[in-house]
Amino acid sequence: MDPDKFPWLDLRRYTFSMAAEQAGIVFLSGQTAAAYYHDEAKVLCKGDLIEQTNLIYEKLAVVLEAAGLGFQHVVQTVDYVDAVALPQYRQTAEVRRKYFGDSPVASTGICVERLLRPDALIEISAVAMREEKRRIDPSPQQDSGLTFAPGVEAGGIVWVSGVIGREERDGRAHYPQNSGDQAALAYAAIGPVLQAAGARASDVVKNLDYISPLAVLGYGDAAQARRGFYDGSSPACDCVVVNRLLRPEGHLEVETVAVKGSSRQDVRLPQWRFREDEPGSLADSPAAAIKGRLLCLSGQEAINHATGASVGGFDVAAQAEQAYSNISRVLAEAGYSMADVVNTVEWVAPNGLMGYRGVQEVRRKHFGEDFPAATGVVAHRMFRPELLIHVSAMAVV
Template structure:
């Protein structure tokens, strides 16, 4: 069964003509709803155009109002939200902590896994923050083995619904007489991150082999050491690697942090590693697989303009050509898993600053691969792609 597009009353967003765009506001399958990233964009009759107005707090309120409208259209509420990600512009960091009170107003006491990251900038130049969300139609269970540490914040270590565990992002640290000490060794930080994740999984009755998706947000200060962190992943996963992506961002909210690790796990059932025969020579050297299928979910590792048969970058510095190759790779993983592009419910497009000028051309690429059945989507500008020649990377999740 292909995804269901959440239809939002056009009167709620009269300025938004979705026919012009290549995303949906939300897409659902199997009771899991992925919402597109939302900024505070609204039509302002004074200048006669769509703008994001106000400071970070003003914009955050508008975003949560918009998320509420989309959730309502899906037959859900904020009580159903299991995970959020905040993408924050660097200029807004001084106010970011204050957004916690706004989250409390809308989320109430419902447990939510969450990650906040500082991107290079957002696609809308007047936007200070963008928020994406995932919601599930089911009973939530709090997973919190670290209750004392999470008493004052608006998120929890993990949330479980129907055997899916949605974890917050974690930066590894050591306890030094009650103070957090962050190692300058990237592999050590990642090792400590997995120690925290292990505690959450254990509290939920899960194991590392249940992790289907891992997303590493990488501080620029860690780029040289980041390849060494493969050792921590090998020790943690013991060969049962997830789909994974590493994204260099502007910085982590914790300035001493090198890498923040965000994961999703699925308990029980069979686990299928999606391998592409012609890609095996390259992937056997890596600590992740092209895709992992477990339960209703298929998570696909970040794909860029790389020919996996030889590991070479393709497309030159043509943004459209690079996006086309990235989506061709996504389609190949889906096909190998027995899925199609119509099963994709969400994409995140990661754009290097030097790719922004050509980004509009990627809309035609999305039309080529998705037709008119667009998933929810978020696009943000990051510090760089791990391979400096690349301008574009995309992650995707499919549901059946």
């Protein structure tokens, strides 16, 4: 779903769509302030964080208009922010107010290692839905002044903003310096949002943990808190290590998506092996969770799950081939194909950037010319040091 006119870039050069729609759900690719400047004959991201954010929202507006939508249809945004831009980040709230007004949106903002374009300060992705949306807030009487809602529901799908676990002590926010305790508090905050939407933990189809580097060693405690919250109904899961969270005391930020009604189908491949004692292991999670219109896949890397061994050496394109082959295998097990994928997020390790352009050919092989929406950002590291890329995918069926 590409606009007829997109004055900033030649869209034919890229292996993703500006937006992809299926069954009334529109995923918009991550946008930076990248634009082609004829006088310099190159693509650049110019300006400070506020200027770049304004340009990104101009781009998103054009993509939404091409889909016959507006910002009143957007249910979720994710801000990927370069660490050097953090001092200005609060000021981007005014840009959001300009475009969203009083329209509620779920949102997550995290600090990445860097963006793929070295001159980019922020990248923003979005999801829009054609159905009418409503704000989900378990404490509506509290006016936080924030430019996002705790959650948004449209068409029976509940998009929950990222949550960092905290507690109030003497009227001030306190962040426990234990990953398990923080995770437990995060889930304690997510529960009431789901309840206010008429959903519960077993309705969650996707759980994404953004992990601070300081929490990597203690992530097993956080995973235990996650298992306790879902109590045997763990959804598809992703866990990625970012540069830091917007709150420096934060160990992890949890983002969830739930689907009300119907029953959830979990896709598991018995021949796949997982090491339960390995940090970042998703042994308790299904390879994919299907509920309603959404098919959410757990994150995939260059791991041969039949043996548990990593493959691809230090070739990021070869590693991407294994990750996308894993995704294709899961979809086939569920009775679907890569044509059903509407969105991917590629997390690249810093030492995988040099060969990252080669991943374009991997995407062409698996998607043909019918590309999904996509976002690519740089992670701080992978849980396994030899891994260079982590792919998160979502399909609408």
